[in-house]
Amino acid sequence: MTMRMRPVGSTLRRAAWCLLSSVVLAGCPAPTQIDDFPGGTGDTTQQPPKQPFIPTPIIPPEINTGSGNYPGKDPSLQPVGPGDNSSDPTAPQGPPSEETPDIAVHEQVKATVGDLVIFLLRMNNTSTVGFRYLLEPNTKGATMDEGTGQFRWPTSSEYLGQHSFRVIVANGEMKDEVFLSVKVQPPGIDPGETPPEPVVENQPPVLSPIGNQTIYERETVTLTLTATDPEGDPFVFEAKNLPDTAEFDPATARFTWTPEIFDEGTHNATFVVKDQSDDRLSDEKVVSLTVRDFPFVPESYEEQRYLLPVYKRAADFDSELVLFNNAATGTATVVVTYRKSDGVEVGTENVSLPARGQQRILNRTTAQIADTTFSGLAVITSNSPLSVVLQAERVDVADPAHDTNDSFSYPAFATVSKKLFIPLLEKNRTPGDFNSAISVFNLGDEDTAVTVKFLAQVSGTVYDSGVQTLPPNKKLTPAVSENTDLPDGRFSAVLLSTKTPIAAYVHSDSNAYVPVGTDRLPMYGMRGYGTTAQPAHSPRLILPYVANAAGGYTSTVAVQNAGSEAATITVTYYSKAGAVAKTVTSASISPEAAWIFATSSTDVAPAAGFDGLAVLDSDKDVRLVASVFLDNNAVDIGMGYNGVAPVGKTLFLPAIYKGLAGRQSCIRVVHDQAAPLGVAVDFHGENGALAAQQSATVPVNGYAEFCTSGIAALPANFAGSAVVTADQPIAASVTSPSPSEERGLSYSTAGSEE
Helix, strand or coil, X not given: CCCXXXXXXXXXXXXXHHHHHCCCCCCCCCCCECCCCCCCCCCCECCCCCCCCCCCCCCCCCCCCCCCCCCCCCCCCCCCCCCCCCCCCCCCCCCCCCCCCCECCCCCEEEEXXXXXXXXXXXXXXXXXXXXXXXXXXXXXXXXXXXXXXXXXXXXXXXXXXEEEEEEEECCCCEEEEEEEEEEECCCCCCCCCCCCCCCCCCCCEECCCXXXXXXXXXXXXXXXXXXXXXXXXXXXEEECCCCCCEEECCCCEEEECCCHHHCEEEEEEEEEEECCCCCCEEEEEEEEEEECCCCCCCECCCCEEEEEEEEEECXXXXXXXEEECCCCCCEEEEEEEEECCCCEEXXXXXXXXXXXXXXXXXXXXXXXXXXXXEEEEEEEECCCEEEEEEEEECCCCCCCCCCCCEEEEECCCECECEEEEEEEEECECCCCEEEEEEEEECCXXXXXXXXXXXXXXXXXXXXXXXXXXXCCCEECCCCCCCCCCCCEEEEEEEEECCCCEEEEEEEEECCEEEECXXXXXXXXXXXXXXXXXXXXXXXXEEEEEEECECCEEEEEEEEECCCCCECEEEEEECCCCCEEEEEECCCECCCCEEEEECCCCCCCCCCCEEEEEEEEECCCCCEEEEEEEEECCCCEEEEEECECCCCCEEEEEEEEEEHHHCECEEEEECCCCCCEEEEEEEEECCXXXXXXXXXXXXXXXXXXXXXXHCCCCCCCEEEEEEEEECCCCEEEEEEEECCCCEEEEEEECCCCC
16 A cells, blocks of 8 residues: 655645535635545535534644554454455445555544534545445444545533544455544633643532431331442531430431420431541431321339329418329338428328228328428329329418318329420419419429420410429429419410420419408309329310209310311210210311310300210321319319320229218219220228229210219218229229318329230
């Protein structure tokens, strides 16, 4: 093969490139005939490309005969044998040429993103008959015209950098090849200049998607973080804005959280991955953790430790503790420690209770309380499960204007929680000038911050919210009547402890007097109501005793939305036999707010004379808490209890009376089963001996009632307890009014899970 290469000056070289490359360049004339191309035919006319290419000059390619060792040439390639095309699929068909094809080799061409690169290849051979141009298959979008040798490639930002294309020219006998090299550069760089080497910056690691989480209270959520780094550099994890009780281990990138009742709502946690050598290189994701209500399961206070407020001539109140040993066998050893509100211990009392035995402790005569007046708490511990009730009575002391018919009562807490709800509080409520008082106890062994939030009915508008530190074994009494931020009337509250479980008791009593000379007399027969602040229960509650002018009693109901979203509440009144008496639905109740209504109101109550129960249902998956006040204006008795959701199959009921100080106890047993349920009641004297037995069938949506006045087997002046059993969960209310003394004791219980 004869090498035919002529020297090319800069002007000539420029003209040759303009023609050879079929490009529109600055200073290039429109392409005409290829007269100056070595080995060209001299009669080929080129048309200018339809798209402009590289608006600035580039280095033209060198023209080479191809017989030397140019870059990219494969010296091992051999001519194909005459007439044999089967051994090479790239060999084109056509008349054989007597001369090995030799094509020009082009140096690197530089293009800008968006340019259309065009090469027009020509052989330096004397004869070009039967040869075809083939482009090695590629995925970059380039094309080759097999007949004319025109290579076309539209560039894009996807192909920044250096690229090489293999072109083969062949006939049936021989072939040659060339590599076309194109460097694609970003916009703004002169294609005729060599761009500076790019600075490779260290990229941050990338945190893998996590996703928002929705969980239930007391359900554990676990997340394990993963990430990648573009350079493969090591990285570290961290977490920010976690809920107080959540845990995150950076070593394992593991997040774990078991939310409690007070965690209901949405929490936004931030998870971060950082380059280990440069924490400025990071990625983070915010994850929403939504905690929802879960059907309530009471958690028994397993330590057998109870705290109750006690009084000795404090505001003329005396308290009485009633302790009952739940165990069917064995003696309970009980220790009662009395402490002042500031936690200072003043005395200890030891009590021994036989199986199913009961003891009443009148604090006015308690020798361990030496002070003339005392307002504090009793810390009760036992080696056996107890049921405890407290009754406080206002006594007739030196001031004769103080009537003796003011009392309130409540059971010791049976569940623990860091969040408690108080559906019904009063300030200067008329008639009767009723005002509420709250006693809060820290059940843990470390200080805790307690938030007390007061809210308006229905709307949930916050009247006041404050935080106080409560040490262990001390009592906190948030101001109600003295709080000028609270309006007169009725409202609700929420208590939230940050660290330890708490218990709380609420009572309302009347202080209305009429001046008479130098004395004053009660304007109303004074009465009190007592309830226990409750953790959230369930979307369905039962109120065992609701009345509208029945037997002298009328009810006031307060139901609180303990959820995180607004809900409407339906109240269905049932007779003792389970027949529907009336159904009413509330307006939308804001979270933590209460709906408070009297059953004497014609728009929400059944007809006068109704004596039955009520079932509360929420239209949302939110929990409810409820309290009921029972008023008897004829004998000036007030009693209070909480709504219940049946849980236990066995109920332990202390402070059951028949005629003692005029008290007559009635037990109303309810359930939420779909079929009638049989129940049995054992009455025990204070010495634990079995005194009487009763049984009954509780209708669906109805109740069975056991009143001591009608049980002949119980002796007069009976004081003792009752144990109620069934084969399905049950609940009950206990009322013990004393018409002769114008006092009332009441409480409710749902039992504990067995």
